Each structure stands twice: as structure tokens, then as C-alpha cells.
Amino acid sequence: MLMPNLVAILALLAVGRTPTPEEIRAWDISVAPDGAGLPEGSGTAAAGKEIYANRCARCHGAKGEGRDSVPVAGGQGTLKSPKPLRTVGSYWPYATTIFDYVSRAMPFDKPGTLSHDQVYAVTAYVLYLNGIVAEDAMIDARSLPKVQMPNRNGFVPDPRPDVGRTRGSGSARKAR
Numbered sequence: 001m002l003m004p005n006l007v008a009i010l011a012l013l014a015v016g017r018t019p020t021p022e023e024i025r026a027w028d029i030s031v032a033p034d035g036a037g038l039p040e041g042s043g044t045a046a047a048g049k050e051i052y053a054n055r056c057a058r059c060h061g062a063k064g065e066g067r068d069s070v071p072v073a074g075g076q077g078t079l080k081s082p083k084p085l086r087t088v089g090s091y092w093p094y095a096t097t098i099f100d101y102v103s104r105a106m107p108f109d110k111p112g113t114l115s116h117d118q119v120y121a122v123t124a125y126v127l128y129l130n131g132i133v134a135e136d137a138m139i140d141a142r143s144l145p146k147v148q149m150p151n152r153n154g155f156v157p158d159p160r161p162d163v164g165r166t167r168g169s170g171s172a173r174k175a176r
């Protein structure tokens with residue numbers, strides 16, 4: 001009597017299964033600086049204006065000046081000043097990171113609710129707010145990696161001996 005029940009219970013407890021290819025695609029959202037991993041889709045700042053107003057401005061301000069949250073625009077030219085303002089526009093070296101970040105984490109209170117086209121469009125809009133792309137520039141997997149960020153060359157290798165000279169080189173460990 002006990003055995004069939006036990007088997008049924010074990011079957012119930014056997015949670016988990018192999019994910020489907022669709023599920024893996026939905027989770028596999030990483031975008032590299034060179035644009036590898038960017039999905040199909042596209043958008044312009046003009047298209048992103050309304051999405052930004054509805055889904056982002058509440059926290060980041062109408063012009064990206066940061067209201068209840070961090071600014072996403074401005075600060076260019078302040079990094080060497082006593083009061084550096086680090087934003088996507090003044091600090092981030094790669095435009096592709098904006099897509100990656102927004103698609104996985106924004107809107108802060110409802111991440112994952114924007115379509116790829118919508119993420120491309122708000123990415124374009126954030127770039128537009130920073131004066132980096134034109135309002136009608138088509139942003140997609142091919143054009144986004146080519147967007148030159150103002151601080152692209154503002155990073156230098158960390159000179160401390162215990163830090164790798166190039167990213168992923170593993171030289172820190174080899175040096176010991």
C-alpha cells in the first residue's frame with residue numbers, strides 16, 4: 001500500500017525539467033560591448049519619446065536629469081571637474097550596455113516588460129537626450145555598436161600590480 005503512494009510522492013517532488021529552446025532564448029539576454037547578443041528589432045529616438053515619457057521619466061526626469069533616481073543624461077565634460085556627474089552619456093564607454101541594462105533591469109519596477117523594439121527606441125532616446133544620436137537615427141543590432149560614446153577612450157588600464165592589465169587576461173594571477 002505504501003509503495004505506490006511513495007512513488008507518486010517522489011514523482012511530485014521531482015521538480016525541474018530541461019528548459020525548452022524558447023525558454024533558453026528568453027533568459028539568454030546578455031549583450032556584449034561589441035554588440036554580440038543584440039536581438040532583432042529597431043527603434044528611433046522619435047519612437048522612444050513616448051515610451052520614455054510613460055515608462056522612464058517618472059524616475060529619471062523628463063530630460064533624463066534624474067528625478068527620484070539617477071540621471072541618465074548630462075554631465076559631459078564634468079568627469080575631470082571637482083563635481084563629476086557620471087551618467088550614461090558622460091561616463092559609459094559602450095552604447096550597447098544601455099540596451100543590455102534597460103532590457104534586463106528597466107523599468108526598475110517592471111523589468112522585462114518592454115519589447116526589443118521598445119528597448120531599441122528608449123535606448124535611442126537616452127542617446128538622443130545626451131546629444132549623441134539624432135532623433136531619427138535608426139538604432140538596431142548593426143548601428144548601436146557603431147555609436148561612439150563620448151567617454152569611450154576615457155578609460156585606462158588599472159596600473160596596480162595586482163590588477164589584470166587587460167580585461168580577462170589573467171595577468172594578475174600569473175604575476176604572483
Ligand code: HEC
Nearest residue numbers: 055056058059069070072086087088102106107108109122
Ligand atoms: C521606478 C523608477 C524607475 C523607472 C520607472 C525607470 N528607472 Fe531606470 N533606474 C532606476 C534606478 C533606481 C536606477 C539605479 C539602479 C542601480 O544603480 O542599481 C536606474 C538606473 C538606470 C540606468 C543606469 C544609469 C546609470 O548611470 O547607472 C539606465 C540607463 C536607466 N535606468 C534607464 C531607464 C529607462 C530607459 C527606463 C524606462 C524604460 C527606466 N530606466 C525606468 C529607477 C527607474
